[in-house]
Each structure stands twice: as structure tokens, then as C-alpha cells.
Amino acid sequence: DEELMILYVQNDVTAFNTLFERHSGKVYGYILKKTQNEALAQDLVQSAFMKLHENREKFNTDQVFLAWFFVVIRNLIVDYFRKNNIQTE
Numbered sequence: 001d002e003e004l005m006i007l008y009v010q011n012d013v014t015a016f017n018t019l020f021e022r023h024s025g026k027v028y029g030y031i032l033k034k035t036q037n038e039a040l041a042q043d044l045v046q047s048a049f050m051k052l053h054e055n056r057e058k059f060n061t062d063q064v065f066l067a068w069f070f071v072v073i074r075n076l077i078v079d080y081f082r083k084n085n086i087q088t089e
Contacts (some may be wrong), residue, residue, distance in 0.1 A: 001019065001022070001064075001065035001066060002063075002064070002065050003063055004016075004018055004019050004065075005056065005061070005065055006061060008056055009056050009057060010058065012043070013019055016052075017038070018052070019052070020049055021067075022037050023066070023069070024034060024049070026066075027045050027048055027049075027069075027073060028041055028045050030043070030048075030073065031044045031045060031048070031073065031077060034077050035077065035080075040080075044073075044075045044076060044077065044080065048069075048072065051072050051073075051076055052069060052072065055072060060078055
């Protein structure tokens with residue numbers, strides 16, 4: 001995954017597609033567990049991969065990709081809850 005991110009930073013679209021295919025199911029499951037809303041989870045998956053695209057230059061190749069990406073996803077969910085004034089446990 002880290003090598004795919006290096007390729008993606010260099011504008012290799014195939015690398016992005018591979019990351020999406022490899023991890024979109026995990027991302028969806030995580031977001032669904034946190035939101036309990038299928039439609040919202042689908043929307044946030046798209047937003048998560050948009051964040052990946054927007055922040056690809058910030059990825060440090062010394063990091064584990066999934067750990068970094070799930071921090072991005074967690075922050076996305078927290079921001080959504082804050083913006084919509086949704087309380088969590």
C-alpha cells in the first residue's frame with residue numbers, strides 16, 4: 001500500500017484504483033459501524049477517498065498507509081458529526 005501511495009503521488013491513477021478496490025469495503029464497514037446509516041456510509045466512503053486524493057502529498061512513506069488513512073477517515077466522521085450537531089457516545 002505504501003508503494004501504491006508513492007505511485008499515486010506521482011499521478012499513477014492505477015495505483016489509486018488499486019487502493020480503492022483493496023480498501024473501500026473496509027472503509028465502508030468502519031464508517032457504517034460508526035454512523036449506523038448505510039446511505040451516509042456510502043457518501044462518507046466517497047468523501048474519504050476524496051480526502052485521500054486531496055491529502056496524498058501529505059502521506060509520509062514511513063507511515064503505514066492504513067493507519068494514516070483511518071486517521072483521515074476518523075477525522076472525517078468526527079467533522080461530519082460536529083457539523084451536523086450529532087452527539088456520539
